[in-house]
Amino acid sequence: MTSTPLHPLRAEEIPAWDLEADVVIAGNGIAGVSASIEAARAGADVLVLERTGGWGGAASLSGGILYLGGGTPLQKALGFEDTPENMKTFMAAALGPGTDDAKLTEYCEGSVDHYNWLVENGVVFKESFWGEPGWEIPGDDGLMYSGGENAAPFNEIATPAPRGHVPQMSNKRTGEQGGGYMIMKPLAETAEKLGVKAEYDVRVQRLIVDDSGRVVGIAAKRYGKDLHVRARRGVVLATGSFAYNKEMIEAYAPNLIGRPGAAIEEHDGRAIRMAQALGADLAHMDATEVAFFGDPQLMARGILVNARGQRYVPEDTYPGRIGQLTLLKNDNQAFLVIDEAAYEEGSAARSSTPFFRFQPKWVAESVEELESEMGLPAGTLQATVEVYNRHAENGEDPVLGKKSEWVKPIGTPIAALDLRNFTAGFTLGGLRTTVDSEVLHVSGQPIPGLFAAGRCTSGVCAGGYASGTSLGDGSFFGRRAGISAAKG
Amino acid sequence: MTSTPLHPLRAEEIPAWDLEADVVIAGNGIAGVSASIEAARAGADVLVLERTGGWGGAASLSGGILYLGGGTPLQKALGFEDTPENMKTFMAAALGPGTDDAKLTEYCEGSVDHYNWLVENGVVFKESFWGEPGWEIPGDDGLMYSGGENAAPFNEIATPAPRGHVPQMSNKRTGEQGGGYMIMKPLAETAEKLGVKAEYDVRVQRLIVDDSGRVVGIAAKRYGKDLHVRARRGVVLATGSFAYNKEMIEAYAPNLIGRPGAAIEEHDGRAIRMAQALGADLAHMDATEVAFFGDPQLMARGILVNARGQRYVPEDTYPGRIGQLTLLKNDNQAFLVIDEAAYEEGSAARSSTPFFRFQPKWVAESVEELESEMGLPAGTLQATVEVYNRHAENGEDPVLGKKSEWVKPIGTPIAALDLRNFTAGFTLGGLRTTVDSEVLHVSGQPIPGLFAAGRCTSGVCAGGYASGTSLGDGSFFGRRAGISAAKG
Numbered sequence: 001m002t003s004t005p006l007h008p009l010r011a012e013e014i015p016a017w018d019l020e021a022d023v024v025i026a027g028n029g030i031a032g033v034s035a036s037i038e039a040a041r042a043g044a045d046v047l048v049l050e051r052t053g054g055w056g057g058a059a060s061l062s063g064g065i066l067y068l069g070g071g072t073p074l075q076k077a078l079g080f081e082d083t084p085e086n087m088k089t090f091m092a093a094a095l096g097p098g099t100d101d102a103k104l105t106e107y108c109e110g111s112v113d114h115y116n117w118l119v120e121n122g123v124v125f126k127e128s129f130w131g132e133p134g135w136e137i138p139g140d141d142g143l144m145y146s147g148g149e150n151a152a153p154f155n156e157i158a159t160p161a162p163r164g165h166v167p168q169m170s171n172k173r174t175g176e177q178g179g180g181y182m183i184m185k186p187l188a189e190t191a192e193k194l195g196v197k198a199e200y201d202v203r204v205q206r207l208i209v210d211d212s213g214r215v216v217g218i219a220a221k222r223y224g225k226d227l228h229v230r231a232r233r234g235v236v237l238a239t240g241s242f243a244y245n246k247e248m249i250e251a252y253a254p255n256l257i258g259r260p261g262a263a264i265e266e267h268d269g270r271a272i273r274m275a276q277a278l279g280a281d282l283a284h285m286d287a288t289e290v291a292f293f294g295d296p297q298l299m300a301r302g303i304l305v306n307a308r309g310q311r312y313v314p315e316d317t318y319p320g321r322i323g324q325l326t327l328l329k330n331d332n333q334a335f336l337v338i339d340e341a342a343y344e345e346g347s348a349a350r351s352s353t354p355f356f357r358f359q360p361k362w363v364a365e366s367v368e369e370l371e372s373e374m375g376l377p378a379g380t381l382q383a384t385v386e387v388y389n390r391h392a393e394n395g396e397d398p399v400l401g402k403k404s405e406w407v408k409p410i411g412t413p414i415a416a417l418d419l420r421n422f423t424a425g426f427t428l429g430g431l432r433t434t435v436d437s438e439v440l441h442v443s444g445q446p447i448p449g450l451f452a453a454g455r456c457t458s459g460v461c462a463g464g465y466a467s468g469t470s471l472g473d474g475s476f477f478g479r480r481a482g483i484s485a486a487k488g
Numbered sequence: 489m490t491s492t493p494l495h496p497l498r499a500e501e502i503p504a505w506d507l508e509a510d511v512v513i514a515g516n517g518i519a520g521v522s523a524s525i526e527a528a529r530a531g532a533d534v535l536v537l538e539r540t541g542g543w544g545g546a547a548s549l550s551g552g553i554l555y556l557g558g559g560t561p562l563q564k565a566l567g568f569e570d571t572p573e574n575m576k577t578f579m580a581a582a583l584g585p586g587t588d589d590a591k592l593t594e595y596c597e598g599s600v601d602h603y604n605w606l607v608e609n610g611v612v613f614k615e616s617f618w619g620e621p622g623w624e625i626p627g628d629d630g631l632m633y634s635g636g637e638n639a640a641p642f643n644e645i646a647t648p649a650p651r652g653h654v655p656q657m658s659n660k661r662t663g664e665q666g667g668g669y670m671i672m673k674p675l676a677e678t679a680e681k682l683g684v685k686a687e688y689d690v691r692v693q694r695l696i697v698d699d700s701g702r703v704v705g706i707a708a709k710r711y712g713k714d715l716h717v718r719a720r721r722g723v724v725l726a727t728g729s730f731a732y733n734k735e736m737i738e739a740y741a742p743n744l745i746g747r748p749g750a751a752i753e754e755h756d757g758r759a760i761r762m763a764q765a766l767g768a769d770l771a772h773m774d775a776t777e778v779a780f781f782g783d784p785q786l787m788a789r790g791i792l793v794n795a796r797g798q799r800y801v802p803e804d805t806y807p808g809r810i811g812q813l814t815l816l817k818n819d820n821q822a823f824l825v826i827d828e829a830a831y832e833e834g835s836a837a838r839s840s841t842p843f844f845r846f847q848p849k850w851v852a853e854s855v856e857e858l859e860s861e862m863g864l865p866a867g868t869l870q871a872t873v874e875v876y877n878r879h880a881e882n883g884e885d886p887v888l889g890k891k892s893e894w895v896k897p898i899g900t901p902i903a904a905l906d907l908r909n910f911t912a913g914f915t916l917g918g919l920r921t922t923v924d925s926e927v928l929h930v931s932g933q934p935i936p937g938l939f940a941a942g943r944c945t946s947g948v949c950a951g952g953y954a955s956g957t958s959l960g961d962g963s964f965f966g967r968r969a970g971i972s973a974a975k976g
Contacts, residue, residue: 006931007701007767098742213495247932251771251920254586254950276930277767279495283739286774308887310798329817377886379878383871390867398865399796432739442764443494444735462742 006277009219011210017217017230019199021047023485024218024231026204026271029057030180030471031238031454033187034478035437035485037121040194042486044233048191048198049220051239051266055188055198056181058240058264058455059471063136064179065146066475067460067468069163070108072115074143078129082161084108090158091460094147094321095469098284098462106435107460107476114476115165122186126168133296135319135467136179136352140168147466151317152401164468183471202227204239207274207450215278215449234449234485237439238478241455242269243426252285253427255328262291263426263455271456275431278450281442283458285429289465290323293422294336295356298346300406302338303388304419306330309371309380311388314402320465327423335374336417337381339410360415370414385410428465430457437481451485453478494765497707499698505705505718507687509535511973512706512719514692514759517545518959519726519942521675522966523925523973525609528682530974532721536679536686537708539727539754543676543686544669546728546752546943547959551624552667553634554963555948555956557651558596560603562631566617570649572596578637578646579948582809583957586772586950594923595948595964602964603653610674614656621784623807623955624667624840628656635954636806640889652956671959690715695723695762695938703766703937722937722973725927726966729943730757731914740773741915743816750779751914751943759944763919766938769930771946773917777953780811781910782824783844786834788894790826791876792907794818797859797868799876802890808953815911823862824905825869827898848903858902873898916953918945925969939973941966 022044025032032048033055039046048055069075070084088108092099119125125142137144146164148154167182201222208217208228215235220227242248243261248269250257261267276282294304300316304326313325326334338346338360347357364370371381388410391397395404431439431452438446439457453459459473510532513520520536521543527534536543557563558572576596580587607613613630625632634652636642655670689710696705696716703723708715730736731749736757738745749755764770782792788804792814801813814822826834826848835845852858859869876898879885883892919927919940926934927945941947947961 006929096742097745098738250586251769251946252773254584254772257585273930276764276769279765279767281739281764282770282773284742285740285770308799311796377875377879379875380887383875387865387867387871391865399868441494442761458739 006206006273008278009206009208011208011216014208014228016228018227019047020230020232021045021197022233023236023482024049024229025236025238026218027057027238027240027454028055028198029238029240029454029474030059030184031474031478031481032057032236033184033191034475035236035238035453035482036191036196037187037194038479038482039486040191040196042483044486046196047229048196049202049204049218049229050198050200051203053200056184058267059180059474060184061175061264062178062180062471064167064183065136065164065468065471066118066183067146067163067466067472068111068115068165069161070111072112072165074115074125074127074165075161077127078143080161081159084111086158086161087111087163090149090154093157094154094466095461095464099460100462102435103460107473110476121190123183124168125165129162132350133300133316134352135296137166138350138352140172142166142168146318146468148318148321151403152314180471204270204274207235207278209278213448215447231449233488234451236481236485237271237275237431237452237456238454238481239271239456240267241427241430242272243267245269252429253288256288256425256427260424261426262289262424267426271452272430275439275450275452278447279441280447281432281440283429283432284462287428287461287463288425289320289428290327290423290425292319292323292326293356294319294322294419295346295351295353297349297351298338298343298357299336301342301346302336303384303410305335305337305381305384307333309376309384311384311400314397314400316402316406318466320467323423324465327425332421332423334419334422336419337385337410338415340413340415341411342408343415358417361418363413363415365412367414370416374416428458428461430455433457433477435480436484437477438484451481453481494694494761496766497694497696499696499704502696502716504716506715507535508718508720509533509685510721511724511970512537512717513724513726514706515545515726515728515942516543516686517726517728517942517962518547518672519962519966519969520545520724521672521679522963523724523726523941523970524679524684525675525682526967526970527974528679528684530971532974534684535717536684537690537692537706537717538686538688539691541688544672546755547668547962548672549663549752550666550668550959552655552671553624553956553959554606554653554671555634555651555954555960556599556603556653557649558599560600560653562603562613562615562653563649565615566631568649569647572599574646574649575599575651578642581645582635582642582954583949583952587948588950590923591948595961598964606963609678611671612656613653617650620838621788621804622840623784625654626838626840628660630654630656634806634956636809639805639891640802668959692727692758692762695766697766701936703935719937721976722939724969724973725759725763725919725940725944726942726969727759727944728755729915729918730760731755733757740917741776744776744913744915748912749914750777750912755914759940760918763927763938763940766935767929768935769920769928771917771920772950775916775949775951776913777808777916778811778815778911778913780807780814781844782807782810782907783834783839783841785837785839786826786831786845787824789830789834790824791872791898793823793825793869793872795821797864797872799872799888802885802888804890804894806954808955811911812953815913820909820911822907822910824907825873825898826903828901828903829899830896831903846905849906851901851903853900855902858904862904916943916946916949918943921945921965923968924972925965926972939969941969
């Protein structure tokens with residue numbers, strides 16, 4: 001093979017192995033730690049290679065939502081009915097188009113078991129429900145809606161059930177000791193107890209294959225020095241997304257060009273590239289999570305309009321859906337139109353994102369005046385508010401299906417928040433894998449010895465998103481990757 | 489390497505070469521024939537492998553629009569000013585996000601030369617301009633707007649210039665003797681005169697590499713029999729898109745799931761897969777051309793609304809843009825609302841797509857009645873028409889920028905055509921190539937001996953589309969592929 005740093009190395013070219021284990025895992029985030037636990041339990045000697053100085057990955061800095069359902073003990077304890085079928089119906093509708101049917105089936109059918117596994121490994125969920133619109137839970141409640149299950153159009157497609165499972169936090173500090181940390185800590189401790197070894201400050205570079213094409217190791221660098229690591233049974237890739245690889249964003253997910261990545265800088269797509277160099281297939285590389293810098297408690301109480309003054313989303317839905325519809329379908333242009341009373345009520349409501357409660361940019365005594373100040377074509381916003389108010393008198397929103405509890409005629413004084421270009425995001429696409437986390441070659445066959453999970457793979461999301469699906473499928477299929485790799 | 493039909497073969501495994509040439513080209517459509525001409529002119533012995541029984545590919549069945557500009561002799565003769573810079577400004581705005589800047593630069597700067605090359609090789613353009621809204625030209629005129637250059641928002645971004653160059657047809661029969669055929673016939677004859685050999689009914693299967701990783705041939709099948717073809721200097725892949733590969737559509741371009749492919753069934757993505765198996769990089773696999781089954785002469789005279797009764801596109805723009813905005817941003821839901829006078833005027837106007845002039849599904853004496861019959865939420869369509877008419881009185885459309893010549897207040901009787909789910913499309917993504925049509929490995933290095941052009945590559949379109957860019961970049965970068973491969 002031509003010698004460039006990404007091409008696979010052939011085992012016979014390796015002068016000597018620096019490290020060796022049955023299962024070698026690249027990345028010590030949610031997918032990597034889950035793989036390491038299961039591989040160790042299956043009797044394998046496990047070595048994790050991590051680029052940073054410690055375990056955690058993006059997971060540790062995240063809000064810690066895990067998308068679980070189908071009747072978890074927490075859902076039941078809090079009085080919510082759910083089934084694997086109901087969960088799958090929602091996920092197929094909300095996370096497509098193009099969701100992987102086999103993955104959704106396994107994920108939903110195995111969700112209760114996965115919840116129990118998390119609890120057995122030390123993750124604690126408090127039996128309390130947070131029912132307000134929000135990105136995250138402001139306190140330490142254990143369950144929330146995190147994908148628009150209870151909002152239009154999905155509340156008509158499947159029976160709404162909250163599936164955002166959040167670990168109990170003590171002394172919560174977002175990004176330091178938040179929900180993600182409260183998942184990663186017990187899992188990392190479990191792995192350690194099981195004898196999983198980890199090497200830090202190791203950057204994986206390329207895969208090593210034998211003459212039959214089987215993956216038998218990883219070539220890496222530590223402080224600029226080559227490191228050749230032999231995997232006797234299998235290699236697991238779990239190094240996260242490509243959100244911080246500029247070239248890949250431009251070629252695969254250009255809607256995120258110039259959008260600050262809601263991920264960590266280590267998410268450089270390297271594992272995807274390493275496997276592509278072996279002929280690995282990809283899926284849904286354009287799919288993107290989109291964060292939106294609006295406070296859900298305010299948004300639900302107003303109307304969101306695009307640059308033409310038109311509504312385009314039920315404002316009481318999952319804010320990530322608002323983000324996707326804004327960035328991907330409405331040119332990243334959004335204004336929140338809200339009357340004074342609603343603004344005050346929303347501002348007083350409890351929220352995990354009070355820092356997204358921006359001051360109105362425009363305030364007016366009439367819709368006509370507001371429209372003019374905003375520079376919208378004459379009549380557009382007036383028409384939108386008129387139609388909204390006409391139905392709001394009856395507590396209805398036939399245009400977009402906002403739930404009646406949030407529907408009230410918009411009065412005066414009236415204001416608008418400028419939420420244009422207020423989005424960020426990370427990538428959801430990656431390596432195409434089986435339900436057993438085998439990496440598929442473009443031929444449709446698994447690449448022997450190679451497994452992957454987490455955001456370097458395409459998981460349960462194909463186009464849409466729900467909070468908790470990344471930690472969810474990363475841990476779920478991470479476990480599978482560990483089990484498969486240990487089998488060799 | 490594991491033995492599955494897509495993995496590259498190693499040259500040492502080939503028992504004997506069945507065929508041999510300096511340059512071996514897979515596919516005899518627009519990209520393949522252009523490559524073959526230039527490779528032969530560069531002194532190479534050229535062999536083309538074609539899956540069907542003759543030359544032509546999708547190009548031959550197409551409308552034959554070539555996207556050319558920057559001041560072509562035809563543009564000048566018809567009084568249109570254009571420059572490479574102006575052309576590039578439009579293309580970057582309309583064909584993104586994520587267009588390949590280097591490709592756009594070369595394509596625009598080389599466009600006049602490319603026009604001359606086509607003419608020198610027998611393609612005839614008649615010096616007459618078609619200025620009406622349309623998918624294609626109903627007669628044998630040579631030039632048209634084919635990308636919305638003269639419509640909002642692009643008419644404010646770059647100076648409008650028509651760039652859809654269409655060969656003169658005699659006795660036009662769409663799909664048999666249309667514009668595409670009038671391009672392919674002289675090019676195929678030129679290739680034949682230059683001594684290019686072609687083998688038909690040959691299905692390419694996998695690439696053959698030597699020990700250094702260089703591509704040195706293609707393994708193919710003819711009537712089920714293996715055929716090993718040696719390429720002494722280079723291999724060119726030019727087998728078209730993946731529009732008819734169901735699995736690839738689901739994983740890479742799921743918006744086209746269930747949409748009839750506006751391509752030919754031979755577009756199975758095989759060349760993309762063969763190169764991926766060698767570690768080739770991809771770009772913009774989600775990008776899709778979207779055809780829309782509406783007659784432009786009718787659409788320009790009415791308003792298009794989505795399922796919420798909202799306008800979303802200037803109706804006088806390129807219909808492919810209407811298609812993209814409908815499918816990708818408005819849930820594939822479109823209605824054309826038009827009054828009786830405009831419907832009659834539009835129906836009487838000359839068009840290449842009279843078969844898209846469907847009967848209205850609903851007819852009413854008032855907008856309120858129409859809205860109710862269509863099942864739209866009360867007030868929505870009324871508000872839209874009211875705002876439109878308010879500005880139309882002054883010949884203006886500040887909401888979407890439709891040109892004043894098409895803006896008239898909508899009167900009664902009024903009707904609506906049901907254009908929901910009236911889209912089809914083909915894929916625009918594919919192998920990542922350099923401006924010299926080298927196929928790039930994920931490492932960023934060219935794969936030695938491997939070149940590609942046409943719709944199995946990502947060309948000048950990243951997300952948007954203009955008619956003529958496929959034949960345009962297929963022929964332009966097809967030539968480059970032939971030149972590069974002949975150099976070896």
